[in-house]
Amino acid sequence: xxxxxxxxxxxxxxxxxxxxxxxxxxxxxxxxxxxxxxxxxxxxxxxxxxxxxxxxxxxxxxxxxxxxxxxxxxxxxxxxxxxxxxxxxxxxxxxxxxxxxxxxxxxxxxxxxxxxxxxxxxxxxxxxxxxxxxxxxxxxxxxxxxxxxxxxxxxxxxxxxxxxxxxxxxxxxxxxxxxxxxxxxxxxxxxxxxxxxxxxxxxxxxxxxxxxxxxxxxxxxxxxxxxxxxxxxxxxxxxxxxxxxxxxxxxxxxxxxxxxxxxxxxxxxxxxxxxxxxxxxxxxxxxxxxxxxxxxxxxxxxxxxxxxxxxxxxxxxxxxxxxxxxxxxxxxxxxxxxxxxxxxxxxxxxxxxxxxxxxxxxxxxxxxxxxxxxxxxxxxxxxxxxxxxxxxxxxxxxxxxxxxxxxxxxxxxxxxxxxxxxxxxxxxxxxxxxxxxxxxxxxxxxxxxxxxxxxxxxxxxxxxxxxxxxxxxxxxxxxxxxxxxxxxxxxxxxxxxxxxxxxxxxxxxxxxxxxxxxxxxxxxxxxxxxxxxxxxxxxxxxxxxxxxxxxxxxxxxxxxxxxxxxxxxxxxxxxxxxxxxxxxxxxxxxxxxx
RNA sequence: GCUGGAGUAGCUCAGCUGGUAGAGCAACGGUUUCGUAAACCGUAGGUCAGGGGUUCGAUUCCCCUCUCCAGCUCCA
Numbered sequence: 001x002x003x004x005x006x007x008x009x010x011x012x013x014x015x016x017x018x019x020x021x022x023x024x025x026x027x028x029x030x031x032x033x034x035x036x037x038x039x040x041x042x043x044x045x046x047x048x049x050x051x052x053x054x055x056x057x058x059x060x061x062x063x064x065x066x067x068x069x070x071x072x073x074x075x076x077x078x079x080x081x082x083x084x085x086x087x088x089x090x091x092x093x094x095x096x097x098x099x100x101x102x103x104x105x106x107x108x109x110x111x112x113x114x115x116x117x118x119x120x121x122x123x124x125x126x127x128x129x130x131x132x133x134x135x136x137x138x139x140x141x142x143x144x145x146x147x148x149x150x151x152x153x154x155x156x157x158x159x160x161x162x163x164x165x166x167x168x169x170x171x172x173x174x175x176x177x178x179x180x181x182x183x184x185x186x187x188x189x190x191x192x193x194x195x196x197x198x199x200x201x202x203x204x205x206x207x208x209x210x211x212x213x214x215x216x217x218x219x220x221x222x223x224x225x226x227x228x229x230x231x232x233x234x235x236x237x238x239x240x241x242x243x244x245x246x247x248x249x250x251x252x253x254x255x256x257x258x259x260x261x262x263x264x265x266x267x268x269x270x271x272x273x274x275x276x277x278x279x280x281x282x283x284x285x286x287x288x289x290x291x292x293x294x295x296x297x298x299x300x301x302x303x304x305x306x307x308x309x310x311x312x313x314x315x316x317x318x319x320x321x322x323x324x325x326x327x328x329x330x331x332x333x334x335x336x337x338x339x340x341x342x343x344x345x346x347x348x349x350x351x352x353x354x355x356x357x358x359x360x361x362x363x364x365x366x367x368x369x370x371x372x373x374x375x376x377x378x379x380x381x382x383x384x385x386x387x388x389x390x391x392x393x394x395x396x397x398x399x400x401x402x403x404x405x406x407x408x409x410x411x412x413x414x415x416x417x418x419x420x421x422x423x424x425x426x427x428x429x430x431x432x433x434x435x436x437x438x439x440x441x442x443x444x445x446x447x448x449x450x451x452x453x454x455x456x457x458x459x460x461x462x463x464x465x466x467x468x469x470x471x472x473x474x475x476x477x478x479x480x481x482x483x484x485x486x487x488x489x490x491x492x493x494x495x496x497x498x499x500x501x502x503x504x505x506x507x508x509x510x511x512x513x514x515x516x517x518x519x520x521x522x523x524x525x526x527x528x529x530x531x532x533x534x535x536x537x538x539x540x541x542x543x544x545x546x547x548x549x550x551x552x553x554x555x556x557x558x559x560x561x562x563x564x565x566x567x568x569x570x571x572x573x574x575x576x577x578x579x580x581x582x583x584x585x586x587x588x589x590x591x592x593x594x
Numbered sequence: 595g596c597u598g599g600a601g602u603a604g605c606u607c608a609g610c611u612g613g614u615a616g617a618g619c620a621a622c623g624g625u626u627u628c629g630u631a632a633a634c635c636g637u638a639g640g641u642c643a644g645g646g647g648u649u650c651g652a653u654u655c656c657c658c659u660c661u662c663c664a665g666c667u668c669c670a
Contacts, residue, residue, distance in 0.1 A: 048665095060598070147665030148597025155667045159597050162665070190662095194605085203643080203661050259670055279670055314595050315661095317668065414670055433669085465670090502627040529627075537631035551629055563630060 013169060017042035019081065019131045020071075020141050020167040025049045026123035027070035028163075032057050037125065038102040038151060038160050044429070045177065046166030050149055052102065052158070059161045064143040067163075075138050079121040081131040091115040091126065098124075102151065140174035141167040184427045189480035190320040196485050196493070196542065198476070199321060208318040208325035210473065215493035218522065219479070220472045222491055224306055227330050227355070227469050234351060236304040236332055241283035243308050247273040252446055253282045254382075258415050262312050280307035281465060284333045285447050288461075294451040299461060300336035300344055306472070307331045321477035322432065328472045334464040335449070341462055345398050345420070345437055348466045352422055352435045355468050359479065360488055360591025361424070366434070368404050370395055371412035371419040381415055382442050391439040392418045414465075416442035427481045434474065438465040486543045486565060488592070489585035496582065497524040497544045498560075499535045501551035508555045512548070512575060519579060536563065545593075546582060566593045 021040035024047075028035055032053055040049030053059070086094070088107065094117075095103040103126050107115060118127045120135055132138065143165040151157035168174040185191070193199050198216030205211065212220060228238060247266050250256040255263075259278060266273040277283065284303045288294065294301070308328050317323055334344050356366065373381040373388050381388075395418055399406050406420075413419055422435035440463040443449075450458045469475045479487065489495050496516065500509040506527050513525040524544070526535050532549065539547045549561040553572070560578055562570040573581070584590075 058598070145664055146598060149666045150596075153667075155596065159666075161597070164665080201661085207661065253670095255670065262669075281670085311669080314668065316595065316597095316666085318662095323669080416670080438670095499630085501629055504627080531626095531628050531633060532630060533628090534632055535630090540631055547630080549630065553629085561630080567631090569630070 013167075014042045015130050016132055016138055016169070017047040017167045018127075019135070020138050020165065021047040021049045022081075022118065022120065022123065022125055022127070022131070023071050023074050023135055023138060024067065024143070024163065024165060025051075025125065026074055026121070027067050029123065030070055031063075031066060036100055036102055039106070040125075043164075046144065046164060048149075048162050048164045050102075050151070050160040050162045052151075052160050059146045059163060061143075061146060063146075068141075068143055071141070074121065075135045077121065078134050078136040080134055082119045083129060083131075084117045084119060084124075085114045086117065088112050088115055091117070094124075095126065138167065139169055140171040141165060142174060142178070181428075187427045187481045187484040188320075189322070189477040192480050192485040193320065193477075196480075198480065198493075206325070207315060208313060208323070210321055210324055216476065218493040219476055219487065219491055223469060223472060223475060226358070228304075228306070230351065230355070230468075231302075231304045231332065234302070234347065236302040238304050239284070239287055241280065241287070241305060241307070242277075243310070244274045244276050245283065247275050249282045249286075250275065250278075253285075253443060254415070254446055255279070255282070258380075262314075264310055264312050276310035277307075278311050279309055280305055280329065280331045281333055281443060281463070282447075283307075285443060285449065285463075288335055288449060289447065294335075294461075296337060296451055296453045296459075299451060300334050300340050302332060302334045304330075304332035321473040321480075324471075324473050327474070330467050330469045330471070330475075332466055332468075334466065335444075335451075335461040336464065337451075337453075337459070338462060341394055341439060341464065342398065344464050345395070345439070346402065348437045348464070348468070349398070349402065349404075349420070351468050352437075355435075358589045359469075360589070361482070365482070366422055366424045367431075368399070368406035369412070369421040369423050369433075370399065370406055370408045371414075371421050372408055372410045373413040373418060374411050377411070380411075381413065382417075384442070387441050388418065391441065394439055395420055395437075414438055414440075416440050424478055426478060432474065432478070434470040434478065436465070436467050439463075440465055483591075486545075488589060489545045489582060490589050492543075492545050493522065494524050494542065494544045495522045495586075496546035496548055497526055497535075497539045497542075498548045498550060499526050499532060499539070501532050501549065503527075503529075505550050505552065505555045509550045512550065512560065515575065516579070519583070521582065540565065545585070546578075548578070564593055568593070 018041065021042065025037055025040055028049070028051060034054055034056060036052040036054060038050035038052065041047065051059070088110065091107050092104065095107060106126060115126070116128055117124055118129055118131055143163060145164045147162050147164070148159045149162040150159055166174070166177060168177060193216065196215055197213045198219070199210045199212050201207070201210055232238065247256065250263070255278065263278050264276040266275045284305070287303060288301065306328050308326065310326050313323060313325055318325070336344055372392055375385050375388065398420070412421070417438055417440045420437040421433045423431040424434045425431055444460050444463050449461050451461050453459045479491065498509050498513050500506050509525060509527065513523060516523045526539070528535070536547055543565060545565045547563040549563060554560055557572065559572040559574055561572045562578055564570060
């Protein structure tokens, strides 16, 4: 490897992808003249270009063969990329002449001064560059999909047609990437969820309203017990509150103004209106208020619930278990004093770390994000600069103190305050917010919360909203993909399956089954009239961690032959040995066999 | 919600330009009692997502609805 030698001649992959986007646009224009061009950048693992075919054509994947063919011709004809610098006025008149309305709009928004164009063959595009020197440098590319995209990302603007593609330095890298996409699809929680009978949906029940099947329900129950136990140990009090409330409650909280659009429509009841709740905080606030006067001695008051909530997400946003219209959140609200904020945030972060470790997430799968507000956007965010400064600072201090690597994300805060979000990367590399810790002085103000301080005077408590393992739906979706369905033993819907080889050992197997059930194991017994290979294959496909084979030999020796999900044969062992083996997996929450 | 694509047996899929459907696996019945990823034979299974239209005739063509997929937008 002579890296240093290559560095000058090897062009960054982004440049090549961007050039490839130009070539695609060029091909599209040749095939469909009159198509208007919008933008065409490189992305994390490819590129896209947005087109407006002026209603003349609708792109579909069937067009790809033709477009790719044309692209190959352009690449083969070794067209030079030439940079040209012109004035803004000249650029305006050029693209005016070309009749490119989107390009004109972009130029109009640019600063005065020189504007750069890139030209290859007959094709000219407004572009900052850089590009490869020659189209022939584009090596391995493939068009992937076509989809709609709003002009400038706003749903108020017309929708353009976006063609996605990718491009690599070598054919091998491209093939590798396509293979990775295929592999990722195999782990897709929707697919695995079906194969392993974890959850289903029904058109009669409705979109975005998943039904948990027994196997999925088992995983969920284990997760729920796990997190509730942790919270009780950490000084939380668990409550139950109803899944609906009067609209009035959300008018007071301010959610009505901010999120009415994604709340279920209210139902009329006598003189009142009820809505399905989109979050749990206002209910918890009512519990805080139920005592009348709270004392500083009660703080921090940590109130938790596995709260079922309902959000009317747009139909196109729904995805399996990770984006749904009814979900159960691992939610809690900590009512505390100013002085207690710091420690409570740290405690919550420690719970997150503990949970991730127990769930087997390696540090490279998650990142900390500080989600900030926008002082200029008083529509989306509560208008109270001092409050924002204070809360954002409190979160920054924690990061600094714990020396946690993180990044800041302006415009990602809740309407009432900033958040620490913990982002998990899913199989396709997409980030999802899972855990969150939020400092809120707004809702306590709206609901006029109070406690009597040491000084005998009333004060306003701070609320910390925090979620450790997110919604049961989203966490389960993530776990499915993270483990590709091969769950750690403690989470597995079925932890072991007993496979008798012939009828004559059935009684022995039955007793063994009872014995394992008695110790609380989730264990199946397969006494069907099938060959061992068949039973093993089926158990393997179901990703059951342990297969316990019982034949004549095992019966004689009062043992069991243990085969692990990863194919390893652990040989025959005494029943007690197997019990302690699997009990150790469960107790240690071992996540993978090595 | 928007743009594009799709929906055939429980699952995975085949079915050319209109003539009312097929395979493998699963299920069920039988034979087989078997040693680490699929024994053999047979049976049954479909309002071709739902509704409307064109046609002598629609799984196939057109319209509407539902659901799903990719992306955009959004995510308290």
